[in-house]
Amino acid sequence: MHRHDDFREFVIARQQALMRTAYLLTGDAHLAEDLLQSVLVKVAGQWSKLTGGGNPEAYTRKALVNQYISWRRRPRPEVPRAELPERGASYDDAALQRIVLRQALDKLPPRQRAVIVLRFWEDLTEAQTAEALGCAPGTVKSQSHHALARLRTHAPELAYLLNDTEIKEVAR
Structure with a gap:
């Protein structure tokens, strides 16, 4: 077994839930991917400590929130947001x-x-x-x-x- 196999299994098992959290925090799919990727790099570096008695999912979720808040503190250019659809659009x-x-x-x-x-x-x-x-x-x-x-x-x-x-x- 490769030393990163358990980390890989964790990411495969929890990727969708973590991506959903990242998306809901950022409101943008691309920023969410960037956020999750940067956090997973940090988590990978701490993996041996986390598997020795920590809670990897809670740690990762907390890291997502902390990284998101840190990003929001940095000045960034305004990202265009989609406006509400026209009244003629068919949305339920x-x-x-x-x-x-x-x-x-x-x-x-x-x-x-x-x-x-x-x-x-x-x-x-x-x-x-x-x-x-x-x-x-x-x-x-x-x-x-x-x-x-x-x-x-x-x-x-x-x-x-x-x-x-x-x-x-x-x-x-």
């Missing part, structure tokens, strides 16, 4: 809700966006989210509360959906 209500929700997510600060992604898309508990973000569970609660309030402001047409259970349904 669920697709339009997802588009509006993702555009509203783009307007959240990095920590609040990370809390929403981890709590509602990744379905982590408050304790797991706090561990991933390196903060107290109370901080997760308050960040979640503020983020949901901000989402309601940025997407008032979805305000009726933006609670703990219904946001999960729109996200899918």
